[in-house]
Amino acid sequence: MEMVVFENEPEVLMENISNKGHRDTSAAPGLKLYRCVAVSFGLLCILQVALNISLRLPLNCEARTKQLTEERDELKGNLNDSILGHEDEIKILTGERDELKRRLDDIISGNEAKIKTLTGERDELKRRLDAFTHRSHNGWLYFSHSFYYISQIKKTWHDSRNDCLKRGADLVIINSREEQEFIKGLVQNLMWIGLSKRDGIWEWVDGTRLAQSFWCSGEPNNHKSGNEDCGEIRSCSDDHGWNDEECSYSSLWICEKKMAL
Structure with missing residues (x-):
């Protein structure tokens, strides 16, 4: 068998090897560039997305x-x-609210006034009750809105009146037949009453002139010295009992303290 001998084979082989090495060396920079471009493009895409979002x-x-x-x-x-x-509607409701508030204030104010009045009345009744109890326990007698005190000693008319004033009272003023009968029931012999004569006119210790009288028969007669200017009450044969007497005469007396319960 005839062998074919390629005379130039070693040279061709060397050339191919040489060219292959040359191609590999020249392709490396291109690959890097491609990669750089790809990375840059990816970054640009990311930036675009971020920009769009922002x-x-x-x-x-x-x-x-x-x-x-x-x-x-x-x-x-x-x-x-x-x-x-x-x-x-709001205006109506507001008006109703204000009216209710006004009524409530009136009720409260009215109740306060009533409470004040009732408190005053209570205190006054308590004061009267205390006075009633005190006088009842100290020899005073009560009749028709008045307390009466019968003295146990004798004094002149003026001294008798001063004693009554010290007791918060005055000599008795007789304003009615009922009171006259009550006083006559307390009489012990002769007792001064709150009647005296001034400038020839009989008047009571409160300054009022004598209107209704209960003189004994023939009185007042200004007997004896003619200075019988003070009134007394005594037992007479009739239902009367007043007599005029000299104010300097010493006698028992009757004090009166008006006190309606």
Whole structure:
């Protein structure tokens, strides 16, 4: 068998090896560039997405804010309409409230006045009761809204009156037949009463002139010295009992303290 001998085979092989190495060396920079471009493009895409998001957020916030503002304004308008629609009702209710408050204040004020009045009446009744008890326990007799004290010693008319004044009373004033009969039942001989004569006119110790009288028969007669200017009560044969006597004469007396219960 005939062998084919390639004379130039070693040279061709070397050339191929040489060219292969040359291609590999020249392709390396291109690959790096490709990679750089790819990475840059990826970064650009990421930046684009981030930019879109960053730009879209303010727009979304602005739109949301606008929407909320419109909703707020709408609710505010509805509220105002509702208030206006119920303004008359609110006015009526406010008037009723004020009227109820005024009535309540009047009731409270009225009750306070009543309480004050009742308290005053209670205190006055208590004072009268205390006075009634005190006088009842100290020899005073009660009849028809008055207390009466019968002395146990004798004094002149003026001294007798001073004694009554010290006791918070005065010499007795007889204003009715009923009182006259009551006093006559207390008489022990002769007793001064609150009657005296001034400038020829008989009057009581409170300054009132004598109107109804119960003189004994023939009295007053200004007997003896003609200075019988003070009144006394004594037992007479009839239902009367007054007599005029000199004021310097010593006698028992009757004090009277008016006290209506």
